[in-house]
Amino acid sequence: MANSQFIRPLVHKLHAYVPGEQPKIKGLIKLNTNENPHPPSPRVLAAVKAAVNGRLRLYPNPTAHALREKLAKLHGCGPENILVGNGSDEVLALAVRGFVEPCQNTQFKFRNSTPSKAVVQYFTPSYSLYPVLADIHGAKKNAVALNPDFSMPGVTELKRGLAWDFDAALTFITTPNAPGGRGYTTSELEKLCRAQRGVVVLDEAYVDFAEENALKLALNIPHVLVARTFSKAYSLCFQRVGYLVGHAELIAALDKIRDSYNVNGLGQVAAETTLDDLKYYRANFKKIIATREWLSQELTKLDFRVLPSQTNFILAKPPAFPAADWLQKLRDRKILVRWFSAPEVRDFLRITVGTQAEAEALVKAARDII
Numbered sequence: 001m002a003n004s005q006f007i008r009p010l011v012h013k014l015h016a017y018v019p020g021e022q023p024k025i026k027g028l029i030k031l032n033t034n035e036n037p038h039p040p041s042p043r044v045l046a047a048v049k050a051a052v053n054g055r056l057r058l059y060p061n062p063t064a065h066a067l068r069e070k071l072a073k074l075h076g077c078g079p080e081n082i083l084v085g086n087g088s089d090e091v092l093a094l095a096v097r098g099f100v101e102p103c104q105n106t107q108f109k110f111r112n113s114t115p116s117k118a119v120v121q122y123f124t125p126s127y128s129l130y131p132v133l134a135d136i137h138g139a140k141k142n143a144v145a146l147n148p149d150f151s152m153p154g155v156t157e158l159k160r161g162l163a164w165d166f167d168a169a170l171t172f173i174t175t176p177n178a179p180g181g182r183g184y185t186t187s188e189l190e191k192l193c194r195a196q197r198g199v200v201v202l203d204e205a206y207v208d209f210a211e212e213n214a215l216k217l218a219l220n221i222p223h224v225l226v227a228r229t230f231s232k233a234y235s236l237c238f239q240r241v242g243y244l245v246g247h248a249e250l251i252a253a254l255d256k257i258r259d260s261y262n263v264n265g266l267g268q269v270a271a272e273t274t275l276d277d278l279k280y281y282r283a284n285f286k287k288i289i290a291t292r293e294w295l296s297q298e299l300t301k302l303d304f305r306v307l308p309s310q311t312n313f314i315l316a317k318p319p320a321f322p323a324a325d326w327l328q329k330l331r332d333r334k335i336l337v338r339w340f341s342a343p344e345v346r347d348f349l350r351i352t353v354g355t356q357a358e359a360e361a362l363v364k365a366a367r368d369i370i
């Protein structure tokens with residue numbers, strides 16, 4: 001009999017998250033997955049190398065204790081306010097599992113709860129993992145469009161419309177936005193957070209490249225959590241370390257449902273050492289921001305419509321050919337960028353800001369193509 005009979009219908013129907021390509025093409029300029037073009041600091045590399053020894057046979061610290069202590073010090077809170085995960089993707093998934101009731105499987109219908117208890121809510125476009133996490137969990141998705149320029153509708157506007165659910169069990173807000181790049185002010189985020197009656201996760205994956213961060217909301221509003229990652233700004237995608245900051249009661253709830261050793265030992269070493277060397281990373285943020293502004297200006301001169309960005313990528317509508325054709329034309333010139341088929345962004349390319357030399361190569365290729 002076919003093995004498919006063993007697979008839950010929900011899993012059968014799932015469309016898995018599609019990560020950006022990681023091709024091994026010699027000489028490729030890789031601007032498709034928002035990785036940092038600069039390597040981890042020499043101290044971080046040395047610490048990871050030094051940790052590769054006989055101790056690999058031992059389990060790592062199960063609570064990432066030292067890392068949580070350091071993060072707590074950095075953010076002015078206690079370690080009980082921090083949950084570390086296998087990348088921020090894991091902590092986002094834990095939030096869905098911890099705060100949202102599954103609803104699709106009618107056999108296990110829950111009692112005494114309103115449908116909002118089963119709702120994962122987010123704006124579109126935003127991080128395309130959120131709907132996948134909701135589907136995996138059997139939750140209800142509530143995707144609400146951002147304004148056409150990817151700014152966030154205000155609370156009054158959201159209240160006027162019928163789509164937004166102020167009781168949603170969990171609301172994800174990507175801030176600054178991805179893939180749009182637009183930054184949101186802490187005051188507009190605060191208004192929305194205070195209007196929500198469920199948990200709000202502010203996904204600040206790119207916040208180190210932005211003008212403002214909203215960490216204080218996680219420290220001051222009990223139902224708000226901030227998600228951060230070491231992947232983008234701290235050059236550690238490979239190691240998979242992300243974390244949540246928030247009220248101790250919510251953090252403790254998610255701590256109960258994570259895997260016992262969810263953060264690998266080398267990742268803990270790398271992230272701890274990163275926090276000892278922030279000066280190195282802050283200098284890199286500055287370089288990336290300067291290149292982002294240069295690239296935006298140069299592409300604008302070539303008739304690209306470049307959206308304002310507070311991240312390490314830009315979203316740009318190219319001239320002359322459809323964006324999907326540009327993807328291929330750039331690839332033919334060994335430059336890899338990202339294109340999404342979702343209707344709101346299908347006319348755009350998402351371009352990671354690499355080094356200045358990579359940005360210059362991209363501009364030269366764009367000129368050739370035009």
Ligand SMILES: Cc1ncc(COP(=O)(O)O)c(C=O)c1O
Nearest residue numbers: 087088089127178205229231242
């Ligand atoms: C908005 C956003 N949040 C979270 C992540 C996940 O980052 P990681 O799991 O590497 O920490 C990404 C990665 O692309 C992202 O774009």
